Amino acid sequence: MNSPIVAVVGGGQLARMMAPAATALGITLRVLVESDEASAADAAHETVVGLPTDPDAIRRLLAAPHPDVVTWEHEHIPSEVFAACEDAGIAARPGAEALRFAQDKIEMRARMDELGLPNPPWHTVETEHEVEQFLAAHGGEAVLKTARGGYDGKGVRVIRAASEAHDWLAAAAKGGPRLLIEAKVDFRRELAVQVARRPGGGSAVWPVVESIQREGVCSEVTAPAPELAADLAERAREIALAVAEALDVTGVLAVELFEVEGALVINELAMRPHNSGHWTIDGSVTSQFEQHLRAVLDLPLGDTVAMSPWTVMANVLGGARGDLASALADVSDPGAKIHLYGKRVRPGRKVGHVTTTGPDRTETYRRAVDAAAIVRDGGAA
Numbered sequence: 001m002n003s004p005i006v007a008v009v010g011g012g013q014l015a016r017m018m019a020p021a022a023t024a025l026g027i028t029l030r031v032l033v034e035s036d037e038a039s040a041a042d043a044a045h046e047t048v049v050g051l052p053t054d055p056d057a058i059r060r061l062l063a064a065p066h067p068d069v070v071t072w073e074h075e076h077i078p079s080e081v082f083a084a085c086e087d088a089g090i091a092a093r094p095g096a097e098a099l100r101f102a103q104d105k106i107e108m109r110a111r112m113d114e115l116g117l118p119n120p121p122w123h124t125v126e127t128e129h130e131v132e133q134f135l136a137a138h139g140g141e142a143v144l145k146t147a148r149g150g151y152d153g154k155g156v157r158v159i160r161a162a163s164e165a166h167d168w169l170a171a172a173a174k175g176g177p178r179l180l181i182e183a184k185v186d187f188r189r190e191l192a193v194q195v196a197r198r199p200g201g202g203s204a205v206w207p208v209v210e211s212i213q214r215e216g217v218c219s220e221v222t223a224p225a226p227e228l229a230a231d232l233a234e235r236a237r238e239i240a241l242a243v244a245e246a247l248d249v250t251g252v253l254a255v256e257l258f259e260v261e262g263a264l265v266i267n268e269l270a271m272r273p274h275n276s277g278h279w280t281i282d283g284s285v286t287s288q289f290e291q292h293l294r295a296v297l298d299l300p301l302g303d304t305v306a307m308s309p310w311t312v313m314a315n316v317l318g319g320a321r322g323d324l325a326s327a328l329a330d331v332s333d334p335g336a337k338i339h340l341y342g343k344r345v346r347p348g349r350k351v352g353h354v355t356t357t358g359p360d361r362t363e364t365y366r367r368a369v370d371a372a373a374i375v376r377d378g379g380a381a
Contacts, residue, residue: 071092
C-alpha cells in the first residue's frame with residue numbers, strides 16, 4: 001500500500017497527538033522536531049531533527065519519498081519554508097497567504113474589519129502619546145499586544161498608563177515586533193469554535209465550547225459551552241465559517257471569541273489544532289487531529305457531533321509531580337482519559353491533559369479537574 005505522507009513542521013504536543021490518528025488512517029507522519037527530546041519525537045513515524053529556519057532540515061523533511069502535503073503545528077513558519085515547498089511541488093496547507101493572519105495580529109484585525117466581523121476597538125501604536133490617546137478614549141485600561149510571537153499569555157500586557165508600554169515601544173522602534181492596542185473587553189466568558197475546511201470544498205464545525213483561562217493559559221474547556229443561547233452558537237459557527245472561507249484556510253481553524261452582552265467579539269485565530277479542541281479526541285466522533293489530516297489531504301471530512309452530553313478537558317500544567325507516568329496508577333476514575341505529552345516537567349508548562357465525559361455537567365467538570373490535579377500534584381483539586 002502506498003501510504004500518504006504528511007510532513008509536519010513543529011515537534012510539540014499537537015504533532016504528537018496527530019500520530020494516533022495518522023496511524024489509524026494508514027498515513028505516514030513525518031515530523032520536523034527541534035530535538036530528539038521533543039514531544040512528538042517518539043510518537044511520529046518518521047522524524048527529521050532541525051529547526052524551520054534551517055534550510056538543510058527543510059530539504060530533509062521534503063526529501064523522497066516526498067510528502068503529499070506539508071502542514072504546521074505552530075504559526076512561526078519562515079517564508080523560506082513555503083518557498084521550498086513550492087520549489088518541490090509540494091502543497092503547503094494552510095498556505096502562506098492564509099497563515100499570515102494567524103501569524104500577525106495587526107494583519108488579522110485589519111482583515112476582520114474588512115470582512116465586517118466583530119473586533120474590539122483597536123489601533124496600531126508606535127509612541128507613548130498614541131497609547132495615552134487610546135487609553136483616554138477607552139476607559140483608561142487597555143490590552144497591549146505584540147503583533148507577532150505571542151501565545152499562552154506571552155506578548156500580551158494589560159496597561160493603565162502609557163509608561164507601562166515604554167519597554168515594548170522601545171523594542172519595536174529598534175526592529176522588534178510591531179504593537180497594537182485593544183480595548184479591554186468586559187466579557188462574560190471566553191468561547192471557542194473550530195472549523196475544518198478542505199481545499200476541494202466542504203467544511204465541518206464542532207460544537208462551540210467554553211474555555212477557562214488562568215494566568216493567561218487555558219485551564220479547562222467544556223463542550224458544549226454551557227447555557228449558550230442558540231442564536232449566539234449559530235453566530236459563532238457563522239463567524240468561523242466566514243473566516244475560513246474568506247482567508248482560504250485549509251485544515252483546522254480555531255476562532256477564540258469573547259461573549260459580551262449577548263454578542264460575540266473575535267479574540268484570536270489559530271490555523272492548526274488548538275488547545276480548545278483537545279476534548280474532541282475523546283468527546284467527538286472525529287477528533288481535531290484526524291480532521292486536520294483529512295482536510296490537508298483533501299479527504300472527506302468526518303462527523304463532528306459530540307458523543308456525550310458533556311465533555312470536559314482539563315490541562316495538566318507542570319506542578320509538584322516530576323514523574324507523570326506514576327500518576328497512571330493514582331487516577332482511579334475509570335472514565336478519565338489521560339493524555340501525557342512526553343515533556344519534562346516545568347512549573348506552568350503544558351505537560352498533558354485529562355478528559356471526562358458524562359450526563360451531568362457539574363460532575364463531569366469535577367472529575368476532570370480532580371483527575372488533572374492528581375496527575376499534576378498527586379492529590380485532587
